[in-house]
Amino acid sequence: MNENQVLPWDNPRFKNWIAVARASQLIHQKLGRALVSLDIKVPHLDIMANIYRFEGISQQDLAHKLLVGRSNISMLLPQIEKRGLIERRKDETDKRILRLYLTDKGREVTLKALAIELELIEHSLSTSNLDECNQVGRIMNRMIDQMDAWGK
Amino acid sequence: MNENQVLPWDNPRFKNWIAVARASQLIHQKLGRALVSLDIKVPHLDIMANIYRFEGISQQDLAHKLLVGRSNISMLLPQIEKRGLIERRKDETDKRILRLYLTDKGREVTLKALAIELELIEHSLSTSNLDECNQVGRIMNRMIDQMDAWGK
DNA sequence: ACATAATTGTACAACCATGAACGAAAATCA
DNA sequence: TGATTTTCGTTCATGGTTGTACAATTATGT
Numbered sequence A, B: 001m002n003e004n005q006v007l008p009w010d011n012p013r014f015k016n017w018i019a020v021a022r023a024s025q026l027i028h029q030k031l032g033r034a035l036v037s038l039d040i041k042v043p044h045l046d047i048m049a050n051i052y053r054f055e056g057i058s059q060q061d062l063a064h065k066l067l068v069g070r071s072n073i074s075m076l077l078p079q080i081e082k083r084g085l086i087e088r089r090k091d092e093t094d095k096r097i098l099r100l101y102l103t104d105k106g107r108e109v110t111l112k113a114l115a116i117e118l119e120l121i122e123h124s125l126s127t128s129n130l131d132e133c134n135q136v137g138r139i140m141n142r143m144i145d146q147m148d149a150w151g152k
Numbered sequence C: 001a002c003a004t005a006a007t008t009g010t011a012c013a014a015c016c017a018t019g020a021a022c023g024a025a026a027a028t029c030a
Numbered sequence D: 001t002g003a004t005t006t007t008c009g010t011t012c013a014t015g016g017t018t019g020t021a022c023a024a025t026t027a028t029g030t
Helices: A011-040 A042-053 A059-066 A069-080 A103-124 A130-150 B010-037 B041-055 B059-066 B070-082 B104-123 B130-150
Strands: A086-092 A098-102 B084-088 B098-102
Touching: A011 B010, A011 B104, A042 A059, A042 A086, A042 A098, A042 A103, A042 B084, A059 A069, A059 A098, A069 A086, A086 A103, A086 B059, A098 A103, A098 B059, A103 B010, A103 B130, A130 B010, A130 B084, A130 B104, B010 B041, B010 B104, B041 B059, B041 B070, B041 B084, B041 B098, B059 B098, B070 B084, B070 B130, B098 B104, B098 B130
Parallel strands: none
Antiparallel strands: A086 A098, B084 B098
């Protein structure tokens, strides 16, 4: 009794997921190349975009949102800070927390970078209409919820 | 005239893509944790699964399929080879090429690892029916084609 | 109040990934 | 054939990511 008689590639969910993973990997790579013109890396953009959305976010919360470790954030931030793109200020009521803010320059770079990312995504998805894109989003969000619920 | 009056997060394609990227990242992380039990890493599985599908594939072709650099493959393979999971044999008609094969042990580990990956994906996507999964796959493949065509 | 536990950010070592430069082998082409 | 170019794999330096251990600070519980 062999549970692997059917190869994974014959499984519809598996096969379709592979396409998702490839598309994700490709976008990531292409975004990396495109950001060279702004002299920033994808992880830097991820960080700045989140500070843009959530001004004053803590490093902990930022790491949680980006699904990375705190040490990752802790090592990347000084680089961005030295370039004058962000600021770190101590929270006065809880001295453990460092709150993050974009400088004017940082906001400017972030918007330029997001415009590049937006163009890349819109072009890549231009062959799918909005209903299709929305359905993909719904399915992916269900998938994320399912994984969170599983905990594993 | 500011082209960024509308934030990216208000753009439907962008917003939905973020969900794709998050799901992809989560699966990757969870797969990594799950593979600890077999003492292999995700990149190792990617490699072995492709050798499983395409016996005798060259390192070059393997790198191309995985969308990584040749140096990446070249550095990972010796690790897997030392564990007796794969074999590298020189092509006799073209001595530049090293052809890759799984050992029996490698095939066994690969199937176990693929079963873990399959379970993870099937569970995560269990809230979506097959039509939905197929449509996601179609859209992602169109997206990949679009990016390949753009070249950029 | 005081001891214990939990949280926040950092430092460090290990590993993975990348791109450029290189040598060997094969293909091209004159 | 002989010279040039291309392809394949490796090596090396650089930089990204992770997990663990740690110091400082705050929260908890008696």
